[in-house]
Amino acid sequence: MTSWHERFRDKTRDTLAEALSELGVAAEIAERDRPEESLGKRLFTRSLGIIDIANGPISWVNVIKQDGSNKSPPQWWFVFGIPDNRKMPKEGTIKLTTLRKKSFPLFGQVLDVTWRGKDMGTGLINVLSEDATIDEMVKRVKDMELQNRTTIFQGWTLRTGKNFELTTGDWEALQTIAYYVTLAPM
Numbered sequence: 001m002t003s004w005h006e007r008f009r010d011k012t013r014d015t016l017a018e019a020l021s022e023l024g025v026a027a028e029i030a031e032r033d034r035p036e037e038s039l040g041k042r043l044f045t046r047s048l049g050i051i052d053i054a055n056g057p058i059s060w061v062n063v064i065k066q067d068g069s070n071k072s073p074p075q076w077w078f079v080f081g082i083p084d085n086r087k088m089p090k091e092g093t094i095k096l097t098t099l100r101k102k103s104f105p106l107f108g109q110v111l112d113v114t115w116r117g118k119d120m121g122t123g124l125i126n127v128l129s130e131d132a133t134i135d136e137m138v139k140r141v142k143d144m145e146l147q148n149r150t151t152i153f154q155g156w157t158l159r160t161g162k163n164f165e166l167t168t169g170d171w172e173a174l175q176t177i178a179y180y181v182t183l184a185p186m
Contacts, residue, residue, distance in 0.1 A: 013048045013063040019166045026054035035152045040079030057178035076162035082178040084155040094148040113138040122184040137173040156181045
């Protein structure tokens with residue numbers, strides 16, 4: 001018999017872990033209260049927990065939720081952790097976000113995707129903006145944010161909205177981004 005708490009618990013993390021497993025990714029729900037749960041959180045958000053990933057350049061995913069109110073629905077984000085043991089600049093020095101160019105502002109068709117921000121001479125803006133598979137994913141996923149990390153976690157975090165059903169193509173595009181950042185000159 002399931003407990004009262006279990007029935008009403010947000011199961012977004014469980015759903016993502018199942019979707020990853022269906023894609024053949026070795027994903028396992030981690031114990032709660034890990035330090036990485038604080039990465040990617042913003043004001044009025046909370047972590048639903050971490051999913052550990054066994055192989056590949058992405059080692060974990062943090063699922064973040066902002067509860068809804070009477071004026072806005074709830075929102076979720078996925079923060080992908082990409083370990084990188086190289087010496088990096090101060091945390092947050094490299095921070096990139098996506099910009100989707102539309103045929104008409106707000107509700108037009110997405111024509112192109114570019115990355116913008118501070119890449120500190122790594123060339124990541126150009127590399128990420130020119131990759132067609134990444135562009136196709138960003139057109140559907142919407143906004144993404146890439147940032148270097150040095151305090152709680154050594155590496156990179158890639159934050160996405162929960163606006164997509166994870167497909168094999170999306171997972172490959174996420175891994176491609178992870179490979180680009182781990183190979184970027186520091």
